[in-house]
Every structure is written in structure tokens, then in C-alpha cells.
Amino acid sequence: MKRILAVAAVSLTFTSCSLLNIGSEPEPTKVVELDTLHVEEPSPRQPYKAAETRVADLIHTKLDVKFDWEKQYLYGKAWLDFTPYFYDMESFKIDAKGFDVNEVSLVSGSDRNPVDYNYDGSQIEVYLDSAYTRNDTFKLFIEYTAKPNELELEGSSAISDAKGLYFINPLGEDPNKPKQIWTQGEPESSSCWFPTIDSPNEKSTQEISITVQEKYKTLSNGKLQFSTVNGDGTRTDVWAQEKRHAPYLFMMAVGEFAVVEDSWRDSMLVDYYVEPEYEEHAQAIFGDTPEMIEFYSELFDYPYPWAKYSQVVVRDYVSGAMENTSAVIFGEFAQKTKRELIDDSPEDVIAHELIHHWFGDLVTCESWANLPLNESFATYGEYLWREHKYGRASADMHLHQDLQGYLREFNSGKHVDLIRFNHDKPGDMFDGHSYAKGGRVLHMLRKHLGDEAFFAGLSHYLKENKYEPVEIHQLRLAMEEVSGRDLNWFFNQWFLDEGHPQLTVQYDYIDSTGVQKVKVTQDQDATEFPIYKLPVQVGFFMPNGALIVHTIEIDSLEQTFSFDFRSEPEWINFDLEKMLLAEIDEQKPVEDWVAQYNESSLFYAKLTALNEIQKHLRKNDEAAKTAIAALEDPISGIQEKALSMLKVMPAEYDTIVVGKLKKLAKDDEDSEVRSTAINLLPKYADEEVVPLLENALEDSSYYVLVSTLDALYKIDPAKGLEKAENLEDAESGEVLMTVAGIYLEEGVKKDDYFLSLDKKIKGFSRISYMSLLSNYAAEIGSDQFRDKTLKILDKEANADQQWFVLYYAVDGMVRIRDAYETELETINEKYGEEESMEQEDTDRVKAIETKLADIESKFEVLREKIEHPRVQMLLN
Ligand SMILES: [Zn+2]
Structure with a gap:
């Protein structure tokens, strides 16, 4: 099963509308909480969940x-x-x-x-x-x-x-x-x-x-x-x-x-x-x-x-x-x-x-405790397909996203074994551990064993256990049988224990003896997490251009490895393959990170280099130039990283930056890169930018179309509005909602357009639609329009769907109620205690009270129907 997608779809919707003010919509950070894989509170340790007895x-x-x-x-x-x-x-x-x-x-x-x-x-x-x-x-x-x-x-x-x-x-x-x-x-x-x-x-x-x-x-x-x-x-x-x-x-x-x-x-x-x-x-x-x-x-x-x-x-x-x-x-x-x-x-x-x-x-996990035997493989299967079809960089970018997902879950306090016999409900197993961490653990197993043994081991495991249920030991036994190696240490620390290593890596070269020292400490809390055994490659890049690779085996809290070299390495690359599932603080000077960026081809080597280089952009010319060069990196994920670094780039590089951005916006083959570059253009707008954006409206990518419309509107609202009107019939929900966002921002009356979107916006984009629609109803809409909006929202709130969709429906209704209540207060404030109200205002107060009673009666039904605490909070 794959559940994370819902979330991806939700965040996408928000990204594409991020420019536009959609009122009290929860912050995008809250969207992470909507992740169906995210567990809000770690449950207390549950009793052992055995596999079902076969009667x-x-x-x-x-x-x-x-x-x-x-x-x-x-x-x-x-x-x-x-x-x-x-x-x-x-x-x-x-x-x-x-x-x-x-x-x-x-x-x-x-x-x-x-x-x-x-x-x-x-x-x-x-x-x-x-x-x-x-x-x-x-x-x-x-x-x-x-x-x-x-x-x-x-x-x-x-x-x-x-x-x-x-x-x-x-x-x-x-x-x-x-x-x-x-x-x-x-x-x-x-x-x-x-x-x-x-x-x-x-x-x-x-x-x-x-x-x-x-x-x-x-x-x-x-x-x-x-x-x-x-x-x-x-x-x-x-x-x-x-x-x-x-x-x-x-x-x-x-x-x-x-x-x-x-x-x-x-x-x-x-x-x-x-x-x-x-x-x-x-x-x-x-x-x-x-x-x-x-x-x-x-x-x-x-x-x-x-x-x-x-x-x-x-x-x-x-x-x-x-x-x-x-x-x-x-x-x-x-x-x-x-x-x-x-x-x-x-x-x-x-x-x-x-x-x-x-x-x-x-081959099926025998119990939900063993779910990673299903989901880790399915997740890693995504990597394998990408690697085959699009190359290693594409696969590595994907694996990196998985790692982020797991770390988010870990940092939120969920510290559990991969194979978990003490879970509460089966549903708890479908999380960032079983999927993302498990996929990454399989990747490490592959790197330890080598491709030939790893895939032969998988084949053996499948043939031995076809049409049968399995538990984790069967995977280990198959891998051991094929490779001839004992793997208890690997399975114990990765599948049957929790956490991951947090490493600090320091380098020291002793001139007098010609010894290069590599000191590694494991900083994770050893009372909660294992002390890991980690065979890992270290690459030494020598002044003569040679690369010397040594495999070290980390197995203690603190260790120093010594290597005899006649001359000091130019720079050192810890975990040459970038395969460890670990948080690593590798301490080396910015010049070494620049060298790592320039001399590595792996996505993750470049990404970690840029993360460090980012800290030096303001004081180191070489760092800034490397970041700018990375805008044209062959790996799109690295380009995206470089684009994100522009917000901290010193202004002295603006001229060169804007030139590169225009080129990316026009010519980059990746639509996401074109779109991100366009998002950044308003900051650097010169006379060339508006014509460039007008051309970009012809782009085949909807991502690009959305960011172009946003950028044009930011630079020249009148032109943005004009272009928006031309796109009212676009076939992309994202584009249609960007148009709606501009109308809302400009206060343009477009009742029919907003209502017509009800038929056109599907899936998770409806969350954004409900926000836009209710904001429009509250800020611009007539009573009649608000009635129609309430009908749409009430239908969503009464439908049988995931709680966060209900949340947005109810939130929209609350917004309309609040608009009526504010109007009521404003009318009341016009009059002193003794003053009697003008007829016009009396009528209006009466009308508003009817509307409020109607909304309240809808809420009464929903209070009974929707149990989720976040929605209940809105309703009360
Ligand atoms: Zn799955």
C-alpha cells in the first residue's frame, strides 16, 4: 500500500498557491501533520503481537x-x-x-x-x-x-x-x-x-x-x-x-x-x-x-x-x-x-x-509486525526502477526524500524498531519507518553485500518462500546462504532495533609522521539506541590526482583510524558511496566542500557539499561562485538546491544570477527547475523579464504556467490580471486556482467563475479550492453567493472522506459565519445603548441572524457526525 501520496498531492496544491493570500488557511507546515503516515503521539509500549495462530x-x-x-x-x-x-x-x-x-x-x-x-x-x-x-x-x-x-x-x-x-x-x-x-x-x-x-x-x-x-x-x-x-x-x-x-x-x-x-x-x-x-x-x-x-x-x-x-x-x-x-x-x-x-x-x-x-x-509478511518485508521492498523498488530507467542521480534524489520523511518522523518522537512486535494497531505499522527507513536499510544491505550477492539473495528468498508467509529471519537466512556471511549484526541493529547513527567525523594530518587521522564518534544516545557496526568507505583525494579508498569498520562510540600517506590528502570524502543511513557532521574547511562539489558525481555528495557551502556564501567568493555554478548542474535536484540558496546570496552577484535565472526559466529541460527559476524572477525584474514571462505562458508545463502567472502578477498586477482572464478555460486545476487566487487578491467579482470550479477541481486540489471559495464568499460574495458556497462546503463536510478534507470544508463554513458575525458587530457598534436602529439596519440584522441560525443548524448535524478532534475544535 502506498499512502504518502495523498500528502504529496496536498503539499503540491499549496506550493502552487503559495504566493496567493488565502486567508486563514493553515500554514503549509501543518500540512505535514496531515500526512497519513505521521503519528502524532508515540503510543505506550504494547504487548507482544504474535503472528495469528493457524487453526x-x-x-x-x-x-x-x-x-x-x-x-x-x-x-x-x-x-x-x-x-x-x-x-x-x-x-x-x-x-x-x-x-x-x-x-x-x-x-x-x-x-x-x-x-x-x-x-x-x-x-x-x-x-x-x-x-x-x-x-x-x-x-x-x-x-x-x-x-x-x-x-x-x-x-x-x-x-x-x-x-x-x-x-x-x-x-x-x-x-x-x-x-x-x-x-x-x-x-x-x-x-x-x-x-x-x-x-x-x-x-x-x-x-x-x-x-x-x-x-x-x-x-x-x-x-x-x-x-x-x-x-x-x-x-x-x-x-x-x-x-x-x-x-x-x-x-x-x-x-x-x-x-x-x-x-x-x-x-x-x-x-x-x-x-x-x-x-x-x-x-x-x-x-x-x-x-x-x-x-x-x-x-x-x-x-x-x-x-x-x-x-x-x-x-x-x-x-x-x-x-x-x-x-x-x-x-x-x-x-x-x-x-x-x-x-x-x-x-x-x-x-x-x-x-x-x-x-x-x-512472499507475504506473516504478521503486521513484519510489514517492512512488504513495504521496505516496495519503497526500494521505486529506487531500483528509477536507477534502471533514469540513472543513479534520479534514484538517489528519490532516496533522499525518503530519508527526510523518516527523519521527520524520528524527530517527532517516533522511535521504534523496524520489525515491531509491540505495535498497537496494524495501521501504526504503515509509517515512515516501514517504508522509508526500511527502503534505505535495504540499500545499505545491497552496498554491503555487493549487487551480485544482494540480487541473488533476493531471488533465493523469493524462490524459497513463494506463496508462503515470511518473517524477517527468512530474509536474513537467504542472504546469509547466498553470501556466506553472517548477517545477524546487520539485521539486529537495523531491523530489530530503533534509531540510526549520529556521527561526528574529524580529520587531522600529522606532518611530522605523515599520518592522516580520521576520528569518528557515535553521538546517538547509547542508552536508547545501538552502538552501530558500520563498515564504510573513506576516499582520500591525493595531490597527484589519485583517489585512495580505504574501508574502515566503525564499531565503538569513539575511534581514530590512522593512515600513512607521504603527503597530506587534498580532501577526504567520508562514506564515499553516500549510502549510510546516518546523520553525519563531517568537519572540514569550506575549500574541501567546494572540492567535493566539483569532483563528485553523486547527488548526495553534491548536496551535502552545497549544504555546507551555503553557510559561507556571504564571506567566501569561491563558495558563492560554486553555488552559482550549481544552478547549471546536470542533476535537477542539485539545481533546485542551488536555486533555494539564492535567497541568501549577497546582492553583488545579482547581475550574474539574473542572467542564469533567465536562461533556466527559458531553456532548462526540467519543468520544475524552469518553474522555480520563474518564481524567483520577480526579485530581479528588469525590462527583459516581462517579455520572457509572456513567452513562458506558452510553456507546455502547467507548473511553469502557474509560476509564470504568479510572477507576472507580482511584477505587473494589471498584466497578471489580464493574462489570468485568458486562462479561465485552462484544463489544469492548478492554473484555474491560480487565476481564482488573483481574482480574490484583486477583489474582482467573478461569481460564476468561482462556482464553475466546483465541477472542475478534483481530488486533493479541492482543499485549496474550498479555501479560495470561502475566502471569496466571505470577502466579496453576496448573501446569495455565500448560500451557494455553504451548500458546496456542507456537501463536502457531510461526505465520507479523510478528516483533513472535512477540516477544510468546515473551516470554510466557519469563515463565512465569521464574516456575518463581523458585519453584525459593525452594525451594532453604530448605535448607542438607547438609540433605535434604522429600518435598513434592522432588516439586515434580521437577515444575518437567519443566515447564522442556518449555519448553526448545519454545524449541529456535523458535530454529531464528525469525530475528529481537530474538526470538533472548529465546530465548537
Ligand atoms: Zn506498499
Whole structure:
């Protein structure tokens, strides 16, 4: 599963609107808190969470389902084949959350013999007719109704992200949203739509018959076996998967999708399910998939193991994407036009979900405590694809973002082992540790073992454990077996302990003896974190141009390593490969950092050099010149870093800087770099800049278009406004909202335009839209406009979606209420205690009071409905 995307989308929205004043919108820093991976408070240490005990083994699952859109019910029949796992059994439990259970029977030939059972709303305890041994199998039939919206878990009201089965726009009331049904099983919600053993160490084959109205397409795991037109306006599609997989990977999707077909090795079906208006873009979005399947199949020396590969984009998805075996679900963020794809492609997520088909779907973590065996690999799989397709720098930039994500989580106080037997809820495992830190740990393992051993080890691990659940030791054993090396030390400190090294590195050359000393201290709190064993390469750059590399092994709190050199090294590069997961304070003079920038090709070597160089920009000409040269670095991430350094660049370099910025704005091949350069241009505006910006309005990138419009407006508001008006029909939500931001800033009355965006702004961009709209309503809008705005916001606030979307909807409503209240106060202040109010004001007060009462009644409903404390705070 990939969850971080939601956040990426949110922050993107803010970046592109950052110039524009959108009132009391929470600061972008708060957006980080919205990160679904971010845990606000470390939970107290929980008891040991063992893997689920295997009592009954589920061999095969056959389902027959149909839907009631109006009630949002699923009517299901299940035939489940079981065998006792080892011990004889007379009774056992099946997970089934929030069902009406109508029948539980043992099937014998064509007969069904009801058995006794006890159902507590979350599990069915089945009492069999006799004791069964592990040599027996039996088939159980269960007829049930799943009612995901009426699900009560742990006594609280329906949990929006654990319903398992979702009906989108079920009554068709929203003309802007297609009707869809889709499922989300991970971690333990599949049992909200079919009875199963809902644990990752269970694996079952499956067959699902889905009956829908004929206009809908269906998708499930495995292959479509056949379809039957039932003659009553419905059709039944039968999907089957012949290879075993875990219940959390079972899926269904129903909707009016366009399906674009592709293939792998000319024989396996690869297809893409999108909304019909994106049919022409589906190949551009997903078209690399066959090449990716080939890449991973070769890399792991294990051909893609499943019968087909489908990807579907759905509305209002509760996560980023999900690796359901051979039928991956994506949130709307993945649905982009070819032009939008220039700036931002879902490629990393496509790679992430695909690599799960080996690490997660084929070999599955046996318990959520072992989740990094799924997610660390999926995260590192993104690196591997980028490295293959775009080169190491692109991959390293991505890995660096991951590191930042992990460090943010660590610094917020979450200090936990990667493999965590003491987590609270399974959901707690889906965090920056399991994904980002784990991916980085695998990268280190690869660097320690070397590519050949690492990938041979992975292949061995996959082949040994295919279609089976695994725990972390199985990975270690496979790696040890292939490499011949003991790896307990590595797995103990990285997978089974918390934290990371914090190192200080100091250099000293003793002229008299010709000895170069390298002193390393481990500064992390040794009472909480391990003292690490760290084999690492140190590069010595000699005056004659030679590079001498030594591998040192750090294993104590403080160590000094000595090297005999005839002459003093020019500069030294600690962790030559830049692979350590560590915070490193490498102490060396600015000239050495300049040398590191100039003589390294690795992204991270250059980035750390620029971080140090930045501290010397004001006093060191060489530092400033290096930063300016870095604007034209071949690595876009380094260019971005250099651009960010311009805010502290002394003014004496302005002339040279503006020349470079103009060049980047016009010609750089990376749209993000062009866009960032344009963002910076207003500060240096000369007579060439406005014409340059006018040309940039023709740029193919929407990022560039947004920053250009912003920059033009900053330099010349009248021209900015004029250009904004020309872009009212742009096909990019970001551009449309930038236009709206300018209207708001200028106080231009554009009611129809603001309301028209309701249909055009989708996904997470709606958060920004709600802010812009409510600000406009509060500052400029008439009562009538405010009514329309409230209707839009109230609908969002009542919809079933993630809490922060609700937060922005309610925040907008609060803003309109406040505008009325301020107006009321202003009227009241006009009059002394004894004075009687003029008729006009009396009427207005009455009208406002009606409006306020109406808003209050909406709030009353929402107070009952939305439980999240941040939203409750707004409502009270
Ligand atoms: Zn994942």
C-alpha cells in the first residue's frame, strides 16, 4: 500500500498557491501533520503481537456477490474450503465484520447441512458436526449481507478507512462523480465484505462471481473466466485466481471504466481501467508497465508470477494505491492528462505496487509486525526502477526524500524498531519507518553485500518462500546462504532495533609522521539506541590526482583510524558511496566542500557539499561562485538546491544570477527547475523579464504556467490580471486556482467563475479550492453567493472522506459565519445603548441572524457526525 501520496498531492496544491493570500488557511507546515503516515503521539509500549495462530487453513474461497446501491449492502454467498492446519478441530473462528449471517452449512455433494454457530458481529464461531483431522477437508457455505456503512468497530461509529467495501456516489446524486464500488482489504478489512481468515499468514485461491447492471465493468484478481448476460439488465462476471494469496489482497472494482489493453512478452494481458475521459491518456500514464514487469522479472530472476496485471483508478480512494494481486487500485491522483504528466507522473507508485507482486503478494509478511518485508521492498523498488530507467542521480534524489520523511518522523518522537512486535494497531505499522527507513536499510544491505550477492539473495528468498508467509529471519537466512556471511549484526541493529547513527567525523594530518587521522564518534544516545557496526568507505583525494579508498569498520562510540600517506590528502570524502543511513557532521574547511562539489558525481555528495557551502556564501567568493555554478548542474535536484540558496546570496552577484535565472526559466529541460527559476524572477525584474514571462505562458508545463502567472502578477498586477482572464478555460486545476487566487487578491467579482470550479477541481486540489471559495464568499460574495458556497462546503463536510478534507470544508463554513458575525458587530457598534436602529439596519440584522441560525443548524448535524478532534475544535 502506498499512502504518502495523498500528502504529496496536498503539499503540491499549496506550493502552487503559495504566493496567493488565502486567508486563514493553515500554514503549509501543518500540512505535514496531515500526512497519513505521521503519528502524532508515540503510543505506550504494547504487548507482544504474535503472528495469528493457524487453526484452520483456508484453501479456496468462492464468492457470489451482488449489490444494493441504495442501502449500500452486499448480498453474498461464500463457499470456503478448509482443512485443520495441524491439530484436530471441532470448532474454529471465521472473521466476518458487521454482517447479517443468514446461513452457515457444511456442504456435502449437493446437500447443505446447517451447523451450529455463534456470531458476535466480528467473528463466526463454527461448531462442526465432528472432529476433523489435518487429512480432512470440508466445505462451508455461508450466506450473508455485508453492511459496511453500519459497521461498528470497538464501539465507535463507522470508521471511514476500515470499511473494506465502498460505494461511491451510490444514488447518483452527484453529477460530477461516477458511481463506483471498490474494496480496500489491507490491513484487516477484507472480512468486512466476505467471511475469511483475515490474517496475512493465510493464503487461499479464489473465485468471485460479481453481478452488476450491464453498463458496469468489473475487475477482480486473476482472470475473467466468463460473463453471463442474465436477461434482467444484469450481467455476471466470473473472475478466478488459481494461485494462493492472502485475504487482504482480494479485491473488486465496479464502475463505468474505459479499459485500455496492453501486454507483456506479447502473451500476458496488461490493462488500464480509467474514467472514459482519460482513455486517451491511459497509455501515457501506465504505458511503462510492461517494461517494468520485464525489468523486475529479470532483476529478481523470477518471472512475474500472476495471470495478468490490471491497474484501475477509482474515486475517493482511502489510500494512495494498493497492490491487490494482479488488480491494483490507484486514487484519482494517478489520472492525469498527457500535459499534466510532463510535471508529475505516478510512475513511482506504479513501480511500488508492481514490486509488491513479488514482495508482499508472492512472499507475504506473516504478521503486521513484519510489514517492512512488504513495504521496505516496495519503497526500494521505486529506487531500483528509477536507477534502471533514469540513472543513479534520479534514484538517489528519490532516496533522499525518503530519508527526510523518516527523519521527520524520528524527530517527532517516533522511535521504534523496524520489525515491531509491540505495535498497537496494524495501521501504526504503515509509517515512515516501514517504508522509508526500511527502503534505505535495504540499500545499505545491497552496498554491503555487493549487487551480485544482494540480487541473488533476493531471488533465493523469493524462490524459497513463494506463496508462503515470511518473517524477517527468512530474509536474513537467504542472504546469509547466498553470501556466506553472517548477517545477524546487520539485521539486529537495523531491523530489530530503533534509531540510526549520529556521527561526528574529524580529520587531522600529522606532518611530522605523515599520518592522516580520521576520528569518528557515535553521538546517538547509547542508552536508547545501538552502538552501530558500520563498515564504510573513506576516499582520500591525493595531490597527484589519485583517489585512495580505504574501508574502515566503525564499531565503538569513539575511534581514530590512522593512515600513512607521504603527503597530506587534498580532501577526504567520508562514506564515499553516500549510502549510510546516518546523520553525519563531517568537519572540514569550506575549500574541501567546494572540492567535493566539483569532483563528485553523486547527488548526495553534491548536496551535502552545497549544504555546507551555503553557510559561507556571504564571506567566501569561491563558495558563492560554486553555488552559482550549481544552478547549471546536470542533476535537477542539485539545481533546485542551488536555486533555494539564492535567497541568501549577497546582492553583488545579482547581475550574474539574473542572467542564469533567465536562461533556466527559458531553456532548462526540467519543468520544475524552469518553474522555480520563474518564481524567483520577480526579485530581479528588469525590462527583459516581462517579455520572457509572456513567452513562458506558452510553456507546455502547467507548473511553469502557474509560476509564470504568479510572477507576472507580482511584477505587473494589471498584466497578471489580464493574462489570468485568458486562462479561465485552462484544463489544469492548478492554473484555474491560480487565476481564482488573483481574482480574490484583486477583489474582482467573478461569481460564476468561482462556482464553475466546483465541477472542475478534483481530488486533493479541492482543499485549496474550498479555501479560495470561502475566502471569496466571505470577502466579496453576496448573501446569495455565500448560500451557494455553504451548500458546496456542507456537501463536502457531510461526505465520507479523510478528516483533513472535512477540516477544510468546515473551516470554510466557519469563515463565512465569521464574516456575518463581523458585519453584525459593525452594525451594532453604530448605535448607542438607547438609540433605535434604522429600518435598513434592522432588516439586515434580521437577515444575518437567519443566515447564522442556518449555519448553526448545519454545524449541529456535523458535530454529531464528525469525530475528529481537530474538526470538533472548529465546530465548537
Ligand atoms: Zn506498499
